[in-house]
Amino acid sequence: MKPVVVIGFLGTQLDAGHGAGRWNKWRPTVSLAQHEDMVVSRMELLYTHKHKALAEVVKADIATVSPETTVNLVPLDLADPWDFGEVYTRLYDWARAYTFDTEREQYWTHITTGTHVAQICMFLLSESRVVPGVLAQTSPPRKQREGEAGKYTLIDLDLSRYDVIARRFDAEQRDAVAFLKSGIATRNARFNALIDEIERVAVRSRAPILLVGPTGAGKSFLARRMFELKQARHQMAGPFVEVNCATLRGDGAASTLFGHRKGSFTGAASDRAGLLRTANQGVLFLDEIGELGLDEQAMLLKAIEEKRFFPVGADKEVESDFQLIAGTNRDLRSDVAEGRFREDLFARINLWTYGLPGLAQRPEDIEPNIDHLLAIHAAENHRVVRFNAEARAAYLRFAQSGEALWCGNFRDLSASVTRLATLADGGRIPVALVEAEIARLRWLWNREGPAKRGAGAADVDLGSLLGDDRAAALDLFDRLQLEAVVRVCRDSRSLSDAGRQLFQASRAQRSVVNDADRLRKYLAKHGLEWSRIAAG
Structure with missing residues (x-):
């Protein structure tokens, strides 16, 4: 067992006493040195200058009951022992200057004596590990007899040791x-x-x-x-x-x-x-x-x-x-x-x-959000609405596909679910209602699509992108494929969005999905970068 070092304040009331009668009362600081099953190797006894005489008496009494204990008297210059800022600063400075050797010694911070402000400061310094070790709380015996030491309790503030507390924090x-x-x-x-x-x-x-x-x-x-x-x-x-x-x-x-x-x-x-x-x-x-x-x-x-x-x-x-x-x-x-x-x-x-990722970047979260929105609708309208199994599957199939752009993200999803729930007869959303809603969403998101797509391949000038010589060297198959990819890229909000649309079928068979990386590599094969294509 490592030697015990106690750090604590002199108790100006509890530790007081100069006459022989002091041995008939319980004194917390002295009692720590009176336990037969535990020897205090050293005590750092903090005190203010005006209580130096009492500190000397306590030191002498500890030497009487426990000659093995070394008592170091530590004067603290405190103008107001009830001033939290002053007390904490003095204690912090003392602790930082003190040489702690946790490999060879164990430290107990005595919190029974001292003002309440001093006890709080000692607690905070121990909790933050500025003063390493545990807290020591002492208490008197039930029936006071001369020489009885009372009890002491150790409190370890390392919360990782307390599974129940850790579980509550988690x-x-x-x-x-x-x-x-x-x-x-x-x-x-x-x-x-x-x-x-x-x-x-x-x-x-x-x-x-x-x-x-x-x-x-x-x-x-x-x-x-x-x-x-x-x-x-x-x-x-x-x-x-x-x-x-x-x-x-x-x-x-x-x-x-x-x-x-x-x-x-x-x-x-x-x-x-x-x-x-x-x-x-x-x-x-x-x-x-x-x-x-x-x-x-x-x-x-x-x-x-x-x-x-x-x-x-x-x-x-x-x-x-x-x-x-x-x-x-x-x-x-x-x-x-x-x-x-x-x-x-x-x-x-x-x-x-x-x-915050958009809804199209979180397709797996669409289903729980649909359930959440239906629950809100039921609470607000006092009417429970559910999908038929086939209708739910059809809606999710579309909602989680690359075709569903969710330009307005959760606003679009909330509006869509609200429409379905409002139009559902008998609290059931059938396939027909889902098909009509999907058509509405396609119309909503393609409001600029016809104009863009009407321009066709004329909008894609591979000569300006690749250079005339490289563009002329492409087979018709490669030219048509690259033009189609460039059009999708220009109609998409991001590299990931374009990749999802282009690889929608094959991505379902892959264990690791990285549409953006696949598209980036395809473009790099032709010497192209997303930023250049997106800039038009």
């Missing part, structure tokens, strides 16, 4: 992740890993968060759920304030965000607080942040960094402590490169950036 995290997903049993591995990390960041950080994804991917919904999760854990006292920056134009943009003073411009008939001040102690969600003007971006950067800003027309700063969650469907890196978005603001909001 369960709490799973509940939080399920809350962020609204209880939807998503199956997409990438999305589940994304939400796992977002949960940890949401409950541990107040730094800005940037959500990137196409329209309807759920940025606004996820931002609100993060706020509600923090609110449920008492980490937010203010409101959730949301604004789509694409709706802010001209002089009104700064006024809406930062407020204004009465008379600061024509029409400013009264003071306005602005959304940043409204979001104080809460969350401000700026959707489509890339639409903000450069002046508003500069003002926002100051507000994020300093928690202070000037309302329009004001000569005095106001304060607001909010957490920013931003959303965008644009590539802000390109906007920074082209001067449309401030580089310093992007750096500030880019600490936690999460790309």
